[in-house]
Amino acid sequence: MSAVLEAPAPALDPALASLVIQESALLDAWKLEEWLAMYAPVCAYWVPTEWDQASPHDTVSHIYDDRRLLETRVRRFRHAMFHAQKPPSRTVRLVTNLRAGPVPNSTLCSYEVAEFRNNRHRRYVGRATHEFEADGAGGWLISRKRFDMIDCDAVLDGISIIL
Amino acid sequence: MDMPLPTRSRLEPAEMVQEGRVHRAAYVDPAIFEMEMDRIFGRAWLYLCHESQVATPGRFFATQMGREPVIVARARDGVIRAMFNRCTHRGAKLTMDETGQAKRFVCCYHGWAFDLDGKLAEVPLPEGYGDSAYPPEDGSLDLVRVPRVENYRGFIFASLAAEGPTLAEFLGPVASSFDDMVDRAPGGLLEVAGGVSRHAYDGNWKLVIENHNDTLHPRFVHASSVAAARDQKDTVHSDGAGEVQIKQMRQNGAPAAVWESLGIWASASGHSFMGDYHTDAHMAARPAEDPVQMAYGRALEETHGVERTEEILSIQRFNTVVYPNLSFMSRFRQLRVVQPISVNRTVVTTYTFRMPLAPPEMFRDSIAFANVVNGVGSLVLTDDLETYARVQDGLASQGGDWVDVKRGMGGDANEANGTLRGQTGTSEIHLRAQFAAWRRWMTA
Structure with missing residues (x-):
């Protein structure tokens, strides 16, 4: 029996849960600027190449964006010559088994992004961890989103969407 | 009624490479792919x-x-x-x-x-x-x-053929790019570290090898990431990773005059290298007066002395391609191995190198650089991979049989180191060299 299952599960904060749902809905709706506004001024969006990867700074990642790069990533979607988004992707995200995460003010969920683009259907499946910080006005901002794909160490084709 | 079927390979390999042009069958014909595996990958280092x-x-x-x-x-x-x-x-x-x-x-x-x-x-x-x-x-x-x-110098090669030129003969003048990579490491020490980046694309293996020294494509293929990076406010928080990546994207937007003035060199074996287009000294994120850069300089001087260090750091190379399937960046310590899967499917594996005797911040920079240059979610690489797939799709069409590789033709100049130098930095000299080598392997 693993320690994880034996430990008393901390309660999931419904406010954080609804933000995870909202985050994924904004991405599906391609409301990327609104999505970016959910993130803190110091934040990270991270898709590691290794299961249980310890650091984004000593091992390569599929994606590791700090706030500055995340803004650049979002801006690129509005450029007419983003070739890898011609035709654009259609996406649906599934958030399930949502529960309290490993650190205070965090959530963990099973996460799937289904993408359809250029006659091809792809799936990105794994576990997503969201960490939050208080925004000073009674709400929360995402300080870190980490998506560990079950095939993180596989050979992958280009990923042009935000996961 | 008997209709003549369109033949996929009407030409022999020897006829597929002509002056300034290459037949599309070299990219799309499965029989040619099998022949490449036998004759090129079955014999080359x-x-x-x-x-x-x-x-x-x-x-x-x-x-x-x-x-x-x-x-x-x-x-x-x-x-x-x-x-x-x-x-x-x-x-x-x-x-x-x-x-x-x-x-x-x-x-x-x-x-x-x-x-x-x-x-x-x-x-x-x-x-x-x-x-x-x-x-x-x-x-x-x-x-x-x-x-x-x-x-x-620590890079291990093999050949499936019992006989043939030695590795030194095969590498010829591009051995100097391996020298550049090792000489830039204090103590001459390098080690593969930091995990592995892998990506795949729906296209022939030659497309990525051709693209790495193609200096004309960034302004078109990478237009979206160049513009997005240029418009980015540098006052927004970065932990260093974004800074390295954004600088690299901006460098891709260098003016045409910079690309034209770059050197591009090719050798008879089909290998090539290009000059560096980075205006910052030695690392995308760090100018020469940066404390990390200065500590690195001191570590190099301990190995080589002041004069030799200056000489080493004056070498300006970006990509080096060793035909048929290796591409590396001696100054940025990224090495890519191109693995053909089928005529229209290719896997690229990237290794990052750490310099154990250099300041640790440089390895952190290398990881960020690897993510922008070789990560599957990179703002840059994704547009390259899309382009390869479009080229492969287009070449499958019978709407034209030839690929044009004439840019800069006629202006190639002999260099003292045994290479040919392109007339300008955007010459397609590397493509002509690759296909001259391809033709030799495929016909001998």
Whole structure:
């Protein structure tokens, strides 16, 4: 029996849960600027190449964006010559088994992004961890989103969407 | 009624490469692909790994040479050998791990055990194999060795052909790019570190090899990331990772005059390298007066002395392509191995190198740089991969049979180091050199 299952599960904060749902809905709706506004001024969006990867700074990642790069990533979607988004992707995200995460003010969920683009259907499946910080006005901002794909160490084709 | 079917390869390989043009069959014909695996990947020197990946006895690394799965292992005698990853009994692959530490390679099927040098050491229940002794003493059931393995300054290559030019002859003037990479490392020490980036695309293996020294494409292919990076406010928080990546994207937007003035050099073996287009000194994120950069300079001076250090740092190279399937950045310590899967599917594996005696911040920069140049979610690479797939799609069409590689033709100049230099930095001299080599391999 693993320690994880034996430990008393901390309660999931419904406010954080609804933000995870909202985050994924904004991405599906391609409301990327609104999505970016959910993130803190110091934040990270991270898709590691290794299961249980310890650091984004000593091992390569599929994606590791700090706030500055995340803004650049979002801006690129509005450029007419983003070739890898011609035709654009259609996406649906599934958030399930949502529960309290490993650190205070965090959530963990099973996460799937289904993408359809250029006659091809792809799936990105794994576990997503969201960490939050208080925004000073009674709400929360995402300080870190980490998506560990079950095939993180596989050979992958280009990923042009935000996961 | 008999209609003539369109033939996929109306030309022989010798006729597919003509002055300033290449027939599309070289990219789309499965029969040509098989011929390439036999005649090019079956004979040329192919990069296997860096010696740091097999640093001590028992360390092994499994890879591919064209279609052939091979194990590279350092045996107890310290010698690095390459062997086919195939049990000599019934043919099972011996190891599925890409890297590891082994005492022996033991087959999962009937337990035949091979020493690190490939010798068949033990056969369980040997009496059942008949009168002759198992394992046989003549070595006839030892693992089949790759006939030639050579090491150039820590970079290990092998050839599936028993005879041919030496590695030094094969590399010729591009050996200097390996020198550049090693000389830039304090103490001459380099090690593969930081995990592996892998990506795939729906296109022929030649497309990525052609693109790495194509200096005309960034302004078109990478327009979206250049513009997005240019418009980014640098006052927004970065932990350093974004800063490196954004700087690299902005460099891709260098003015046409910068690209035109770059050097591009190609050799008779089909290899090529281009000059560096980075205006910052030595690392995308760090100007010369940066404390990390200065500490690095001091570490280099301890190895080489002041004068030689200056000479080493004055070399300005970006990508070097070793034909057919290796591409590396000597100054940025990224090395990419191109693995053909089929005529229209290719896998690229990227390794990042750490300099153990350099300031640790430089490795952190290298990781960020790897993510922007070679990550599957990179703002830059994604547009390259999309472009390869579109080229492959277009070349499958009969709307034109030829690929045009004339840019800069007629202006190639002989250089003292045995290379040809393109008329300008955007010359397609590297494509003409690659296809001259392709034609030689395919017809000889």
